[in-house]
Amino acid sequence: MTTDRTAWFTHDRFGMYIHWGLYALGARHEWMRSREFLSNEQYNKYFKRFDPDLYDPELWAKLADEAGMKYMVVTAKHHEGFSLWDTQLSDYKVTNTPAGRDLLRPMLDAFRARDIKAGLYYSLLDWHHPHYTVDVKHPQRYDAAFVEQSKQRDWQQYIDYMFGQTEELLSKYGKIDVLFLDFSIPPEQGFPGKGKKEWQSEKFVELVRRLQPQIMINDRLQIPGDITTPEQYQPREWIKVNGEKVIWEACHTFSGSWGYYRDEESWKSVDMLVKMLVDTVGKGGNLLLNVGPTGRGEIDERAVERLKGMGEWMRRHNRSIYGCTAAPEQFRCPDDCRFTYNPETNRLYLHIFSWPFKHLHLYGLSGQVEYAQLLNDASEIRMVEGAQEMTMEAGAFNEGRSADTLTLELPIKPPNVAVPVIELFLKS
Template structure:
């Protein structure tokens, strides 16, 4: 039987164990409160956007509360936008005045956040945008706010992109030398050529040199794949993969990043918020395919996590409190083990347990193929109550009894209560016999 964790290495071990993280998009766009890309979407100049910088004063910011909400939800790591595409920096960068320290906030907002999350034994992830719509030497591309401004585009030949690349390297060095061990860096993103604009990829970012610098500064750090060079983590965004993500035909370490609603930054009037049940199912579905889920919040301009996000974090936490062992340390089921319809399997190879997550609750019985003779015991995970089962079919009774129950020689029938347990997604924990999938 193929080991589903064969692609792991020592550096990614914590990541594929923890499975669930918090993404935080926070910047000047929280004041606009209508999408983190508003500067680009509305073709705003730096002068027009400057009204947010002059008024960024998160007086209610308490990173201890953020970390507590994430930890209670069962999250094990966080990723914060130290600088998004707008170019504004949450830390005290010495390479620019476009920072929280020089705004009305008047202080480094990153350090207390990192400290608060680390206090709860959560791993540290730093997001850094490769794009920068504020830097004077950042050249025009298809995402730039002033891409259709003739005067701005005409001046592009006077910009020295190498100066921006040096700035990007310098800021990354600040982040990786000033905030202790950083476990993960989320770099965002490479731009293909489009609409007659030149793209920006590994040559423009000088990605190989950049990665070498990062590895030299923090040898154990994990990098994503958005520099157009091989990273440790592949990062599908805003969709759920249909199977274990593969690159070149080989399974890779992957993480789906998703929003609660349609925006990453705080969006006051956005209404397409996912339910708690849907978010839990997204987490389960990711782990069942060997992946992680990075779920985003967009704090307000005053520094609070939106009450709609808090409500969902609390709901996820209620489920995780009783079901987290079907997530932590788990991965896809062994090869050949197929979940019943509208169910997902996760598998912990160290404890030798399978977890059957039921997205809909069937009547009295659920039939699982391929596991007869491999299960020692079954229980509902939420309350550890026994689930009785029948394994396989006796030859003498196959005509009348077993087949009428829907079982064959390779099938296990689990007898479940008529009433669904009080859980968003009920889980049956299957204790496997030693060597069941040797």
């Protein structure tokens, strides 16, 4: 499953997603244009006023780096059709706004300078292009005159544009490690779908591979990709396609929106976000966690707070994330805990979501662990093997534990970290 081309991805595990476009000025969800049925003319007020004067890509990269993120994916173009780079194929681009400059190149340079791999998101949908046809997601889908006019559009002109912009991005912006394409649409509510036939997906992938052979592509072209991308939910187990485990990445927001949403309040806590990261890696996946910068070019202070909180945890616990994957199936994880496993070092990491009183029983692990320690400070965790009596100091004796049980003797007070981790050095 993992190859030389994909090994970095399954090692690094944690990335920053960036949704940034004209919708940052509306500040009420990146799908606002579709939700509010806005025409090009109505939406144009944001284009005329896009001026992120506080944009500091070095600061963005620093926040990602200190949070422990190892790759990034930014919306070069979202569904609104606006390009963050100086595309030569459209006037609907950042250099024609008050910003007056390419915002993509300095961003990629800043992240690469911190050894963070570069990824681009490119929307297959485009609500601005004059030859993009109506579908169930289009903002003017219920405008009868627009629907009728859409029948006269030349779809191939849009495909040529899509191919041309992709060639620009993959030939003029250096090495791109990930291409996140979004998305195919099933037929719905009397509207036709858009999938591999409409996108000319096989031909499109040939173009991408010719320009950047090493690149990883997601699975939203309606043909198999390198990465399967469940969005806004936590899978119950390692993602499988046709019964086979695949490389996968959970895409999540800090709150309920991808773009900057001023009034949205369902923000996840640092503890929850760390648990989501651990849960994902423990099922063999990656976490791509999104920020939605403001119209002035700053990352939302609520996101900054959480990035710093995750970074504090990652500084002491990243050994349980980088290079890790699901634990061997014979290891039974206790309730309210998650295992991750590093096959290179042969270490098992026990993440404790709910701290128990004094003892934690690991069934099936007696005789298999050489040493145990809290990862945050490398302090020893004493162990009791099998059915032998616990120490008097621990204040308890064996009460029917099976011979294959390894009991960890825990301090009553947990360490002051979001999720405590016990590092188990397995015997070779």
